[in-house]
Amino acid sequence: MFADYHVHSHFSEDTDFPMELEIQKAIKLGMDELCFTEHSDYDVPTVVNCDYDAYFEEMEKMKDKYKGQITLKTGIEFGIQTHTTKAYEETFRQYPFDFVIFSCCLLYTSDAADEEDSVDLGCRSNIKKKKNI
Numbered sequence: 001m002f003a004d005y006h007v008h009s010h011f012s013e014d015t016d017f018p019m020e021l022e023i024q025k026a027i028k029l030g031m032d033e034l035c036f037t038e039h040s041d042y043d044v045p046t047v048v049n050c051d052y053d054a055y056f057e058e059m060e061k062m063k064d065k066y067k068g069q070i071t072l073k074t075g076i077e078f079g080i081q082t083h084t085t086k087a088y089e090e091t092f093r094q095y096p097f098d099f100v101i102f103s104c105c106l107l108y109t110s111d112a113a114d115e116e117d118s119v120d121l122g123c124r125s126n127i128k129k130k131k132n133i
């Protein structure tokens, strides 16, 4: 099986790339399965967190439209911090995700993220890029 289980679309803060174009590209590449894992980062000063309702609505449309051409999965990438795990558990119970990635982009709280004493493991630069667009 040819699949990708870590793809972001315009529902994530780090890209404006439309979901449908990602799907069309995957089909063109001959993929069997594609799982979107949109970013969701609680307690981080991000400009966009995944709009779950809009995301699931769009995914249902895309699943119908591309049925028989590619299998689409609804995933999420939760940016975990120790104090936000409870909130992610609640979100996980509310929505029928097929796949979940837990990532760790910040080692300290979001309030410290823009300060010199925080440790950025890579995501902050993406968030700042998006803010500057």
Ligand SMILES: [Zn+2]
Pocket (backbone or CB within 6 Å): 006, 008, 037, 077
């Ligand atoms: Zn990711």
